[in-house]
Amino acid sequence: MWRTSRKPTTLALMLGVGIIVVWAWRSAPALAQTGATSLAPEAEAGKQLYMDRCQHCHGENGDGKGVSAAVVSPKPRDFTSGIYKFRTHHETANGNKMAGDEDIFRSINDGLHATSMPAWGGFYNRQQIGQLVAYVKTFASVFQDDKPGAALDFSG
């Protein structure tokens, strides 16, 4: 008889351990990131602006999963991939579709027509947009490991 009366306790214990394990697993990337932040001053300044105005779409960790992402189409860019849609540079020899700083600047400044990506040019000055460029690049390690490919030739 004592066995059956112990069962709920064991179950509760297992559930408790399960919750803790899931919690630890979910918080791990966030903790790891906090530990790893030693940003250059320009990127650090950009981080403040990003947290104010960009993270609700692009996500706190730059993964495109901000709270507003669910209601916009196309989806906000996931900066952790380092793959940019709007670029004037060829793919690199390593196959990376990287944007130049001027491309990222243009997308932020002018916005992306027919998407929910706003034009920030009237809201942030050039220096601040430069800081945002520096910060969004920190989400993808490719910007430390590789350089954007050759510039596209538009001369016809």
Ligand code: HEC
């Ligand atoms: C309301 C949602 C929203 C907000 C707020 C927002 N974005 Fe975006 N952003 C988007 C969407 C959606 C796209 C992708 C559009 C597409 O796929 O064509 C995008 C694309 C971009 C791109 C282009 C990436 C590429 O592939 O070339 C950059 C850079 C960018 N956002 C930076 C920012 C920055 C910096 C801020 C804050 C100052 C910001 N965004 C705020 C929705 C948002």
